[in-house]
Amino acid sequence: MSGTHGTETTAGPVEGHVPPEATSATGEAGDNSAGMAAVTRVARATLSPNGVIDDPTELRTYECDGLAHYRVTPALVALPETTEQLAAVVRACSEHRVPFVARGSGTGLSGGALPRADGVLIVTSRMRTIREIRREDQRAVVDPGVINLDVTRAATPEGYYYAPDPSSQQICSIGGNLAENSGGAHCLKYGFTSNHVLGAELVTPQGDIVQLGGLAPDAPGYDLLGTVVGSEGTLGIATTTTVRLVRLPEEVRTLLAGFRSTDEAGAATSAIISAGVLPAAIEMMDALAIEAAEAAVHCNYPAGAGAVLVIELDGASAEVEHEYAQVERFCTENGAFELRLATDPAERALIWKGRKSAFAAVGRISPDYIVQDGVIPRTALPEVLRAIAALSSSSGVRVANVFHAGDGNLHPLVLFDDARPGAGRAAEEVSGAILDLCISHGGAITGEHGVGVDKAAYMPKMFTDDDLDTMQMVRCAFDPDNISNPGKVFPTPRLCGEVPGKRKHAHPLVEAGLADAF
Amino acid sequence: MAEQSGQTRVQQNEPQADPQKAGALSHGPVPLDGSALRSAFDDEHPPSAELISDCVHCGFCLPTCPTYTLWGEEMDSPRGRIDLMKAGLQGAPMTGTMVQHFDACLGCMACVTACPSGVQYDKLIEATRVQVERHHDRRPGDRALRAAIFALFPHKKRLRALRGPLRAYQASGLPRVVRGSGLLERLAPKLAAMEGLAPPLEKREKLPTRVSAVGTRRAVVGLLTGCVQGEFFPGVNAATARVLAAEGCDVVIPRKQGCCGALSVHNGRQVEAEKFARATIDAFEAAGVQTVVVNAAGCGSSMKEYAEVLADDPAYAERARAFAASVRDVSELLTELGTVAERHPLEVTVAYHDACHLAHAQGVRAQPRTLLREIPGLRLKEIAEAEICCGSAGIWNILNPEPARELGDRKARNIAATGAEVLVTANPGCLMQVSSSLQRQGTRIGLAHTIEVLDASIRGLPVSTLGPQH
Incomplete structure (x- = not known):
């Protein structure tokens, strides 16, 4: 297997093996x-x-x-x-x-x-009916297996689209987007999935069908819908979902800017945001990521660039016109040596294709790789990028950077060749150190990919025991039997009914060797 | 991770560079329920562990895969089939279930286009099909149908013998009775599929062995006439020769040529494929041409693969490489040469359908569109979901009539939505498949090969020559 998307937890014993936490997450047959x-x-x-x-x-x-x-x-x-x-x-x-x-x-x-x-x-791949496109109130009602991009395709003739656009939008499903609170390049301006889900039918872990939210915004009482979005399948399974549609912008301008270094590109990003300009997206790729994308989709990015920014402005024509002038100036002032404005939909698509294929494309320049997903405050961008570069040169592990620069969501791609003894281990160490960097700069261990099984062991680095216990209590309220995607998000399956704090005896299931406690 | 028993198989990462050393094969066997079953693949060119390891499981192939689109199941998707190949390499037996999912692959190669990691699924599935043919015992009915297909289609003379009875049948008014009754579909759906696909036969035009260039000679090319193309759509070959000549090519049409072996290559019938490949190389080498022009997408794609087909044959390996490099789709050759013949206006709206073996397998997408756009008055429409196969896929529609019909109907709806008067494509299989779906749907639309449209324009023929044919 070549693309090793994701890290192993630092607790993992040997490269390629599932750490004990994950093993307890997988269950034993029989x-x-x-x-x-x-x-x-x-x-x-x-x-x-x-x-x-x-x-x-x-x-x-x-x-x-x-x-x-x-x-x-x-x-x-x-x-x-x-x-x-x-x-x-x-x-x-x-x-x-x-x-x-x-x-x-x-x-x-x-x-x-x-x-x-x-x-x-x-x-849910067979539950793919688009039930309604409600132009008059900007809503779509879709089944969970409906593909993200298909919602946009269905709404486009009506003048609308579905804004959250993960790189996998051509195949990822709305149900999965809801579970993971997926983001995407355009979240900078339009927000994550949680900003676009208005209602969902939820099958609870008991098998009951309940309705959360609905066509009208802001239902009274606790925001259970908000709790469920991003809960990674631990609170039940969302089925038919009502999502917000966004009016297609009058004008879209996509600019590709080539810089000598990520420092320059980072400075341009900060300049744009601090001037109050809010582009739909600001994406950055460094030289290695550009090399991979070129190999995969021949996107024809500026030759010799140490970094590129993909900046997209959308909205009313007059506004876009005005903002574009500012963006162009900030890029040039911060060292952009080439500015290329897409002049037709095909050019725009090609610019985005380079960016959106980047993860999988890295498979072309490295047999194995780890995709990281850390978040940092935007202002820490140049500093963290320099620290990542230092980590890379001291360890000899190559790191390609592809990320949502506008909102500080990094996707470092840690490259290695698993056929070389110790390479996987070294890559995991670098990958873990990058997450530590994110945490120490006030950031988070995941921006949009979710915790899943992959980052469960990092949760205690970000949250106190009390924090985690509080989350467990929410979980137990929905799923007291711990059967809905158990073993994900939390480092070990803390059992419902356990009282947070000191315990006198081990839980019977722990004694029986069926579960671990932490 | 301790090696786990039963169904808990948490596997190690697979190294890339040296599959022999530590690749998929070294993973240890998949549990075989205790019995000593033989593993799916033998050592003679199994699907390559190294190529398999290129797949990162991102899923970008899924939405373009016709069977995933139909059924929404992993094992009928490209990455799922790659998982099955990997299971086979790790020792899983070739069960009927496994074969069913390999067989269900149309071989349209849309996944190859969609894959950002550059997985060479085409090579993987072809290697797998050869293994399936070697090791899997098909059920008698399936075996008989396949035998019949391969006894008929790659053989011009047998196809030609069929033309008489088929024309008589078509002229008799019986087809309407047969289709209207639905009897054949109930009794023998696969036979009904074949019946429904047969196009209304045109008069055969006998081609000379050489057609001289009009005006200055710019190239000397050989023309493959093909089996189905030659017998069911003879007008396409005649048009190809005329257009090539008009564009300054001496066209050599070797009499001795036979089937190129496309159906055999794409269905894992290796020995047969090698035989057809050698004969085709011999025929065109004897003709002394530098370029071999093909007007059928499936044929062109398999002829470009001859180097792989004959890699193990020392007498032919080098010649096959040179031959494969000389093969061009007719639209490729025309755009490479640059067109000179005058185009007369054709006031018509056409929809261009990408044949999978032209677009996905050969990467030829821009050339036919460029040539069509050169025609004054012609309006070109794109078809929604262009990347998804029409369900023809060589003989797939005969072997899998029901899903093929679903795919065909989906394609026909998208074609009808363009409002075009003529559907243009470059493969006989697509033409037959799409025409049968359009007919079922009641859409009246002209059907033409790209080259027939060019021919009409160069000769100044009226649009009606491309008009509705049913």
């Missing part, structure tokens, strides 16, 4: 075989004949999502076509205490959809 058999019977009775997969060869194709570093074959895959079918499977899981994991298109980069060997993988 722990609850009677329960599994019962769930399989329900699935067979409820779903269409080809909606239940238990052939060992076929199950293998579901063993990982976009983070191919971790692989676990599920005991069963269910492909429901309706919310009722999905809820029936979840209900059976609840009744028999069988863990389940939801999966959309399987493109996540934190292992959020890593299956359980003792559980069911519930895949």
Whole structure:
């Protein structure tokens, strides 16, 4: 496997192996075989004949999502076509205490959809109906398996689009976007998925179908929808979802600016933002990332650039015109040696193609790599980039940088060749050190890829025990049996009913070796 | 990580550079339920572990994969099939289930275009198909149908023998009765698929062995006439020869040429494919041409692969490389030469359909569009979801009639939505498949090969010559 999207936790024993935390997250097959058999019977009775997969060869194709570093074959895959079918499977899981994991298109980069060997993988890829495009109130109602870009395609004839645009928008699903609170290049101006989900039908971990939010904004009471968005499948499975549509801008200008260094490009970014200009996107790629994108999609970025910025302005023509003049000036003042404005949709698409293919394209210049996803305050950008460069040169591990410069969401790509002994280990150390850098600069361990199984061990670095216990209490309120995507987000499966604080005795499940406590 | 038992298989990363040393093969066997089953692949060119390791599992291939689009299942997607190949390399047996997912692949190669990591899925699936043909016992019905297809399609004389009865059948009014009754579909859906695909036959135009350039000679080229193209769409070959001559090419049409082997190459029938490749190379070497021009997308793509097909044959390996390098799609050659013949106006709106084996397999997308745009008065429309296969895929539509029909109908809806008067494409398979879907849908639209449109323009023929054919 070449693209190792994602890091291993520092606790991981040897490169390529799943750390103990993750292993406890994956479950052991056969722990609850009677329960599994019962769930399989329900699935067979409820779903269409080809909606239940238990052939060992076929199950293998579901063993990982976009983070191919971790692989676990599920005991069963269910492909429901309706919310009722999905809820029936979840209900059976609840009744028999069988863990389940939801999966959309399987493109996540934190292992959020890593299956359980003792559980069911519930895949929403057949729930892909766009139910409504409501032009009059700027809403779309879609099923969870609907592909992000398809919402935009359906809304475009009406003059609207769906704003959150992860790089995988051509294939990632709305359900997965909701679970991970996905971002994308245009989040700078338009916000994350949480800003665009207005309502969702949720199948609770007990298999009940409940409605959160709706067409009207700001329902009274606790913001349960806000709690569920970004909960990485630990609070249930969102099905039919109502999302906000955004009016297509009158004008879009996409500018590609070539700089000698990331310092210059970073300075230009700061200058633009501090002048009060809010572009739809400001993306940065460094020389190595440019090299990879060129190899993959021949995007024809400025030759010899140490960094490029992709800056997109959108809105009313007069406003775009005015802002463009400022952006151009800030780029030139900060050392841009080439400015290229896309003159037609094809040129604009090519500029974006270079950026959006960058992760997978890195596979062309390195056999293996780790995609990091850290966030820092924008002002710390030049300093953190220099520190990353220093880490890279002291360790000899190459790091390519692709990121959302506008909002300080870094995606360092740590390159290595796993065939070289120790290379994987060295890459993981650099990758971990980058996260430490982000935390020490007041940032966070993930911007948009989620914690999943990949970063669970980093949570205690960011949060106190009290913080984590509070999160656990929220989780337990939704899922007291700990069956909804267990083992993700939190470093160990803290058990519901455990009292935070000192414990006198080990929990019975811990004593039985079925769970760990931290 | 301790080696885990049962279904918990948390696997190690795979090294890249030296698959022999530590690659997919060294992963240890997949649990085989205790029985000593043989692993899926033998050692003779199994799908390459190194090429498999290029896949980063990003999923960008999924939305362009016709079977994933239809069924939404991982194992019927490119990355899922790559997972299955990997399982095979690690010792999993070649079960009927596994083969079913390899067979379901149309080989359209849209995933190759979509892949940002440069995975060479085309090479992987072709190597896999050869292994499937070697090791998998198909059910008698399937075996018989495949045998019949390969006894017929790659053989011009047999196809020609079929023309008489087929024309008589088409002239008799029986097709309407047969299709209207739905009887054939119930009794034998695969036979019904073949019946529905047969195009209304044109008169055969016999081509000379040499057509001389009009005006200054700019090139000497050989022309592959193909089997299905030659017998079912003979007008396309005649038009190709006329256009090439008008553009200053001496066109040599070797009598001895046969099937190029495309269907065999794309279906894992290696020995047969090698035989056809050698014969084709012999025929064109004897003709003494520097360039071999093809007007069928599937044929062109397989002829460009001859170097791989004959890599193990010392007598042909080098010649196959040289031959493959000399192959051009007719639209490629014309744009390389630069067109000189005068174009007469054609006031018509056409939709251009990318044949998968032209666009995805050969990367030829711009050239046909450039040539069409050179025609005064012609308006060119793009078809939505252009990257998704129409479901023809060589013989896939005969072997998988129901999903093929779904894909064909989806394509036909997108074509109808363009409002074009003529659909233009460059592959006989696509023409047959799309025409049968358009007909079912009740859309009246002209069907033409790119070269027929150019021919009409150069000769100043009226648009009606490209008009609705049904």
